[in-house]
Amino acid sequence: MLNTEWSLVFFTTISQLAVGIMIAVLPFVFAKKLNQYAKLNQTTLYCAAGLMLIALILSFLHLNNPVNAIYALSNLETSWLSREIFFVSLFLFSLVLVNLILYFKNPDVNYYRAFILITTIVGVIMVYSMSKLYVIPTVPPWNSVSTIIEFYSTALLIGSAFVLGLSFHYGMRVKNEIHPGNKNNIISLITLIAIAMIIINELFLGHTATEGNVAFEPQPLDTSIMVTRWLTLLLGAISLLYVIVKKGRLTNMRLAFYLPFAFFLISELIARAAFYASFYRIGL
Amino acid sequence: MKSCPNKAIYKTDEGIVLIDESKCMGCQYCEWACPYGALTLDKDKGIMTKCTLCYDYLAEGREPACVAACPMRVLEVGDLDELERKYGKHDNIFPLPPVHHTNPSIIIKKHPSAGKSKGWKIINKEEV
Numbered sequence: 001m002l003n004t005e006w007s008l009v010f011f012t013t014i015s016q017l018a019v020g021i022m023i024a025v026l027p028f029v030f031a032k033k034l035n036q037y038a039k040l041n042q043t044t045l046y047c048a049a050g051l052m053l054i055a056l057i058l059s060f061l062h063l064n065n066p067v068n069a070i071y072a073l074s075n076l077e078t079s080w081l082s083r084e085i086f087f088v089s090l091f092l093f094s095l096v097l098v099n100l101i102l103y104f105k106n107p108d109v110n111y112y113r114a115f116i117l118i119t120t121i122v123g124v125i126m127v128y129s130m131s132k133l134y135v136i137p138t139v140p141p142w143n144s145v146s147t148i149i150e151f152y153s154t155a156l157l158i159g160s161a162f163v164l165g166l167s168f169h170y171g172m173r174v175k176n177e178i179h180p181g182n183k184n185n186i187i188s189l190i191t192l193i194a195i196a197m198i199i200i201n202e203l204f205l206g207h208t209a210t211e212g213n214v215a216f217e218p219q220p221l222d223t224s225i226m227v228t229r230w231l232t233l234l235l236g237a238i239s240l241l242y243v244i245v246k247k248g249r250l251t252n253m254r255l256a257f258y259l260p261f262a263f264f265l266i267s268e269l270i271a272r273a274a275f276y277a278s279f280y281r282i283g284l
Numbered sequence: 285m286k287s288c289p290n291k292a293i294y295k296t297d298e299g300i301v302l303i304d305e306s307k308c309m310g311c312q313y314c315e316w317a318c319p320y321g322a323l324t325l326d327k328d329k330g331i332m333t334k335c336t337l338c339y340d341y342l343a344e345g346r347e348p349a350c351v352a353a354c355p356m357r358v359l360e361v362g363d364l365d366e367l368e369r370k371y372g373k374h375d376n377i378f379p380l381p382p383v384h385h386t387n388p389s390i391i392i393k394k395h396p397s398a399g400k401s402k403g404w405k406i407i408n409k410e411e412v
Binding site: 062063064065066067068069071072073074075078079080081082085133136137138139211212213214215216279281282283284 | 286287288289290291292306307308309310311312313316317318319320321325327329330331376378379380381382385386406
């Protein structure tokens with residue numbers, strides 16, 4: 001159906017999910033009553049590390065000669081792919097280290113916050129390097145700021161939806177409401193900002209910076225693919241609103257908390273598959 | 285060369301771009317970055333390959349195989365300055381990428397149809 005790079009679709013989406021999770025958990029990490037969120041934060045960190053490990057394995061599936069991956073950091077000065085590989089490795093290393101420190105030691109709260117914040121910053125830089133490697137002048141559909149925004153909006157959308165589901169899952173039921181309401185509002189806001197970024201990006205920011213002869217015209221994408229992408233995004237938004245409004249009454253069916261995340265994930269996977277399928281090159 | 289994370293693509297003193305097979309990991313990023321479609325994946329070896337300009341033949345003082353084989357004698361290999369004196373500078377030719385982008389070490393005498401870049405399509409893809 002779609003001629004795309006499936007290993008890269010899953011690698012980029014899953015690693016961006018890990019970064020999004022780290023961003024979305026920050027309000028809980030910097031909350032005054034930190035102990036209240038200890039389980040949520042710990043689960044989130046485990047998930048982020050596990051996801052990055054899966055992403056790294058998937059990235060190797062794209063390589064035709066993975067043995068030579070040991071040379072992949074040779075060209076940090078000019079190759080964005082080299083930089084991406086560096087930051088992917090650093091982010092995973094940092095996540096594993098933070099998890100190990102938190103598992104075996106109980107660090108001071110300031111160190112705890114600093115470790116998580118630094119790891120998140122590494123992740124944010126990783127997404128930037130990951131997006132920049134596609135912004136190349138030979139590929140018109142990718143050579144725009146839209147690619148960078150797309151990668152960040154994916155991270156924010158699915159990361160925040162996942163943490164929101166998790167926080168509702170672990171939240172305590174207090175008078176038909178799920179505690180803590182204020183933190184969940186911040187996370188919901190991140191999700192809504194990400195949706196707005198996706199819509200603005202799609203409507204206004206896709207102009208390519210490349211001009212040049214194109215020998216082989218690209219095959220247009222099947223309309224049904226993009227219809228499915230926007231429909232799942234809409235369903236995600238509707239289910240998000242439903243969960244926010246009805247959260248107190250959903251405590252007996254906790255899987256429902258992850259419904260927005262599931263829709264958003266499907267939507268972003270389709271969008272990413274379409275991104276790779278849109279490839280064509282100037283010249284020959 | 286700039287895109288390759290492994291520094292597996294290099295240029296010889298003679299200006300020939302080659303691939304170091306012992307370093308290539310077959311990520312195909314160079315294939316995206318090259319507007320000449322010069323790099324292709326060798327699926328058996330799992331690494332990228334490209335024209336070597338028959339550098340081993342050149343070292344022996346022989347012509348590259350394509351130059352020697354061309355029945356119409358339209359190919360010539362040599363020093364770029366010398367070729368430019370003979371044939372002039374390379375121009376923007378459809379469907380090749382723009383000169384300002386690639387600064388190519390190749391000169392092609394333009395066919396009258398090759399200047400009409402807009403609206404032209406290649407239909408015999410297999411032959412290109």
